[in-house]
Amino acid sequence: MKRVTTFLLALLQVFYSVWTLPTTRTSSNSDCPILSSIKTQKNFNLTKFMEGVWHTRTYNSFVDIPGMDINSYEHYDLKSRLRNTSNGIIIENAGIHKAKHGTGKCLRRNGTVKYEKNDPAKITLVYNFPHLKHEFSYWIRETDYKNYAVVYSCSANVRNNEKCTVDKSHLWTITRTPKTEYPKNKIEEQAKKELCVHGSHNNVTFPETCPLDEKGVHKH
Ligand SMILES: *[C@@H]1O[C@H](CO)[C@@H](O)[C@H](O)[C@H]1NC(C)=O
Ligand SMILES: *[C@@H]1O[C@H](CO)[C@@H](O)[C@H](O)[C@H]1NC(C)=O
Ligand SMILES: *[C@@H]1O[C@H](CO)[C@@H](O)[C@H](O)[C@H]1NC(C)=O
Ligand SMILES: *[C@@H]1O[C@H](CO)[C@@H](O)[C@H](O)[C@H]1NC(C)=O
Numbered sequence: 001m002k003r004v005t006t007f008l009l010a011l012l013q014v015f016y017s018v019w020t021l022p023t024t025r026t027s028s029n030s031d032c033p034i035l036s037s038i039k040t041q042k043n044f045n046l047t048k049f050m051e052g053v054w055h056t057r058t059y060n061s062f063v064d065i066p067g068m069d070i071n072s073y074e075h076y077d078l079k080s081r082l083r084n085t086s087n088g089i090i091i092e093n094a095g096i097h098k099a100k101h102g103t104g105k106c107l108r109r110n111g112t113v114k115y116e117k118n119d120p121a122k123i124t125l126v127y128n129f130p131h132l133k134h135e136f137s138y139w140i141r142e143t144d145y146k147n148y149a150v151v152y153s154c155s156a157n158v159r160n161n162e163k164c165t166v167d168k169s170h171l172w173t174i175t176r177t178p179k180t181e182y183p184k185n186k187i188e189e190q191a192k193k194e195l196c197v198h199g200s201h202n203n204v205t206f207p208e209t210c211p212l213d214e215k216g217v218h219k220h
Pocket of ligand 3: 018085090108109110
């Protein structure tokens with residue numbers, strides 16, 4: 001019995017050391033998966049995902065939303081929610097944007113939501129302006145609906161059988177409240193292993209907040 005246990009322990013150690021072999025990654029685009037191989041949430045339920053507000057918690061870099069100029073500001077509590085309206089599904093965003101050393105402004109921007117019929121987790125957001133249509137992917141990598149979701153976006157205009165570029169690969173985590181617990185380490189490890197998402201996972205802080213109409217929102 002003891003021998004069997006020792007053997008099993010040794011086997012486990014071998015597995016563990018193989019499992020945790022350091023993976024070295026470079027910033028080369030050859031690391032990036034082709035888009036069609038990126039996994040999204042199985043049996044994604046968009047209706048359930050839309051039940052409530054999401055708060056951004058971490059990000060490697062943001063996809064700029066025109067009119068919100070996200071990257072030139074400090075940002076506090078970037079919220080979004082998807083809504084099924086009579087004009088189709090929309091995304092509403094609200095966030096405090098503070099120019100460096102400036103005062104905070106509450107900015108809002110709506111976009112329209114498209115999704116693939118055979119994989120609704122593959123969402124595309126469209127922001128319309130008179131002379132500009134800005135489109136980017138918003139793929140739900142994984143979610144438990146109640147607590148957190150991981151969103152992947154390739155902001156480059158590439159096809160399904162192509163790779164995104166490192167500088168256009170974005171990953172962010174959203175949670176139902178600014179304090180919801182979620183498996184942060186697992187997410188960051190996966191991002192490094194399976195996606196060409198580089199850079200630190202920055203945190204959003206919540207010193208100020210910008211109201212988003214939360215009427216009819218399912219409380220979690
Ligand atoms: C949006 O609302 C329409 C009309 O009520 C409904 O048919 C459709 O299933 C809804 N879409 C989602 C994703 O919930
Ligand atoms: C999706 O979620 C909605 C709302 O929670 C629920 O009513 C519906 O049954 C779910 N659909 C599936 C296929 O599970
Ligand atoms: C976004 O859409 C909602 C719902 O249609 C609307 O009440 C709100 O005024 C819109 N906000 C902006 C900034 O367009
Ligand atoms: C984000 O917060 C976590 C703890 O919640 C911390 O470990 C991590 O270093 C922070 N990341 C950055 C880039 O500050």
